[in-house]
Amino acid sequence: MAWLNNSILEDMGYFSDIYQGIKSLLTGMSITGKYFLNFRKGSITQQYPENRETLKMFERFRGEVIMPHDENNEHRCTGCQACEIACPNGTIEIIWDRQLDEESGKKKKMIDKHIYRLGMCTMCGLCIEACPTDAIKWGQNFENSVYDRKYLDRILNKPGSKLMKGVEDKE
């Protein structure tokens, strides 16, 4: 009799399969149907570039690597090259030399140029993680189209900028 039970159970499975199938399809359709009715309120895309003035990218967005400077034109980059080493693509190149430190009067490693080639960057974020002094972070700019690739090479430290005081002492 066991085989009979089995076959009956299987038959029941056949019909419950149909029932389950139709039910789950209707559930799916009701969800998309709700979206359809609410598309005006809930639209998750935005009308760009009309909203350019008010558009604010969300914080997690990785647009490009930037180096913030404060009002005295000072940044936090010590020229340690940790980011250069961390980058898997060779995107970052640090040009540094030993300059005279005004305070201590000693010669010391200082950054000359922090070269960042946006065109080669995969936005992996390893450089930002590697930086011991949080000198670089993510910028939210995404309008990066230019007419020549060379415009994508950027020097992140502004001309004439200096290292912020106290950054090195903290370590």
Next chain:
Amino acid sequence: MLLSITKNIHEWLFSLMPENIASIVEMTIIAVIYLTGFAVAGLFLVLMERRIAAWFQLRRGPNRVGFHGILQTIADALKLVSKELTGTIKADKFLYNLAPYFVIITALLALAVFPFTKDFQAFDINIGILFLIAISSIGVIGILLAGWSSNNKFSLIGAMRSGVQTISYELSVSLSLLTIVLMTGTLQLSEIVEVQKNGWLIVQGHVPAVIAFMIYMIAGTAETNRTPFDLVEAESELGAGFHTEYSGMKFAYFFLAEFINMFIIASIATTVFFGAWLSPFGITESIPLLGIFWFLAKTFVIVFLMMWFRWSFPRLRIDQILTLEWKYLLPINLVNLVVMAIVVWLGLTIQF
């Protein structure tokens, strides 16, 4: 009004020239009208699909070209017309060039038999439904040819899947329509509409008709190769499937035919289940011209349903597709056919 105009033109033409020339001219005029309707319907359906897809996905959709993007698909069509027609060296040139026409001409042929309104039907053949079923299976030859002659393995896989799918689902489409034919007792589309003056067939046939309609919708969606049955051109697996190697206008033919086929499947459903051009409860029976409006309104509701399917359901695997057809739809369909026969035999249909 429209009908009297056509009658006048008809008489005027026949008074102007000898009979056989006049009838050729008349046929040409009708063909041009249908071709225009075909192109407009295709372009409109593409636009509708894109807007509705956007709304289902909480996007905005095309809204730049023209007022709210109305001209978007016309711009796309112009772009496609101006594109170069590329092809592969190893393609079988003759079949490769022939394939798009197969697809588009079968789509056009099917369009001819629909009763858009009383008397507005190009070809009232007495085996209307059989004709539609036959025509809709010819379209797949175009797809098979395209895949075969492209000499591209992705195209070939897509085309073969299409063959498998169409051959299987053809059965369900035919059987579900047959269920309804049991009630009407005729294959002629104008007669079928006539029968529905006592209530649309989906109401007349109640339970078995609703089941037949559901099966028809599933199988019809599969016939048009649309999601969730779009294995034929599964982008994530096969590139573009059977039309990978096509460009420009030839690609546009495939694309348009796909949308027209959707319209055709919806039109068949409208004609057979929802009373074609008959207005609900006969509210506008005195104005036959409004029949076109009712026909198109019903058709677009069903088209919308198919679009709803497309943007809700994930794609099926090939074995799941075959399981669905042979293990579920076909047996249900056969049982349903018997149920319908009993209903008709015992006179259990609902008549108004």
